[in-house]
Amino acid sequence: MRNGGHVRKTAVMLALQRLFGVTPDQRRLRRQDFHVPAAEVNPPNERRFTIEAVLAFPELDDPLADASAVPEFFSQMATDDSGRMKCRLRMEGIWTDDGSIDGAIEHTYRAVRTMGAFTDAECSDLKPKDRARIQLIYVPASRDGISQVTAFLRGRLWRAISWSEGTRTTFASAGSALNNAFSGEPAVDAVVAAVTRRWQQVHTAGTDSTPVFRPIDLRFEQFIRKAEVLFRPDETGRERGLDELSDGQRSLFHLAMTAATLDVESNLATDPSPDGFQSGGISVPALTLIAVEEPENNLAPFYLSRIVRQIQELTAGSRAQAMLSSHSPSILARVKPEQVRHFRLDPKTRACRVRGIRLPPIADEASKFVREAVRTYPELYFARFVILGEGASEEVVLPRLAEALGLDIDRSFVAVVPLGGRHVNHLWRLLVDLDIPHATLLDLDYGRAGGGWGRIKTACAQLMENGVRPDQLFQTPSPAGPAADLAAFDTFAAANWTDIQTWARSLRRFNVFFCEPLDLDYSMLMALQAAYSAPEPGRSGPSPAGEPRDAVLGDRGIHALYDSSQ
Structure with a gap:
């Protein structure tokens, strides 16, 4: 999950x-869990909310997959429109x-x-043991590593x-000896006497x-619950x-502790009588959800x-899934695009779209x-x-131009993505889906092979692929359809610069702009x-040999469109 701050990523994790x-504290509802509309003037006497989670079981489609978790949810299952078994929790x-x-x-x-509208007769209260089949491990942005880690170990x-x-006996004898030695101190005896008198x-x-x-x-159970984590050696040996580590170190250790806990639970799930553990002494969840919030805050x-x-690694099996929220491009570069959920x-309305x-x-x-572009x-x-x-x-040029024009462009909010003119329609579709405003700057390549009218034609074709109607592009669309309209570009005179300019500038209303007549470097x-014209220090500049138009326009270009001075 990604986007800037205050877009309700935390709300999703808290809902889960x-x-x-x-x-019990994590499951307890709070007043702030209830949404307050942005336009609300008079607070109502009652607010409602609903959280739903739908569990799918892809292992049912694979006869070789581990389906051990399926029977645990069988009594709560429903079928969707395609006949697949799912579990709907509300x-x-x-x-x-x-x-x-x-x-x-x-x-x-x-x-x-049921997966559609329902009645109370189609619902059943979820028992605590059923609820415990799924656990969420939440790693918040503000880490309280000590309490989180001890909760893991204790719980x-x-x-x-x-x-x-032997361990219990050693503890009892050593504990009694320490208590007796403590009580035998004269100063302790004086303190106890004073407190007893006043009490x-x-x-x-x-x-x-x-x-x-x-x-x-x-009490042995209370003793082991107080076990602490220490690290050695420090600078002095x-x-x-744990509380002496930096925020970043505590974050890393909490994540490592989470992973280690899941490793142990995974081993317990495959071995019902593990060495050193009670037989059946722990109820391993069928699914563990890991929610990590903005790890870049401290790392x-x-x-x-x-x-x-x-x-x-943790989510490679069938017993764990993970969510990681971030506003860091460094993390997004390491995640497959299909795994991203975009929050805006x-x-x-103060409502978030995902x-x-x-x-x-x-x-x-x-x-x-x-995929490579977004990564x-x-x-x-x-x-x-x-x-x-x-x-x-x-x-390089666009941010400098904006600066010269007095426009303060922060590159973290205005992204310049080079495409080389390829597959721009797919990036348009992506940005439209994500509701991100955008503009496109293309080379007109007037005089190059495929340039001029060819670039106009390609831009029109890609716009129509993204939902622009032919009548929005062409004054009189052809009765034969859009293909005929596009084919007409091939018949236009390559030297008709006035009409090419008119077409290029007409596409600006779709936020498609052209560098005229060739590209940005030529401009x-x-x-x-x-x-x-001034060579860099120690350089001789471009070679005077050869014809510049050949180098710029290529062998198949129309050299006559430019004179030697251009």
């Missing part, structure tokens, strides 16, 4: 946490203004046994270990009359606590590839090109405006001849 959180919440600070919140969590793995009697002055009940200080809790780009790679917030990335068919050459220039996902250009010159040369 309400459905599949591993602690949480409904109601907030009521009862006069208290936070109001009263009620909710239901049910499985719906899932430590209690499942089959602790030996008994205010507390006269027969029970709980004598306070006792014990540094070691002799000593141990360092340098160098580490992001490691995080992405580790998440990909409507500032008027879209997948629509790509050409995989077998198409355009597919490979577009090479992931900035376009985050841009507020995109300029599709021909090559590297546009990347720069004609505008700044003195600068281009």
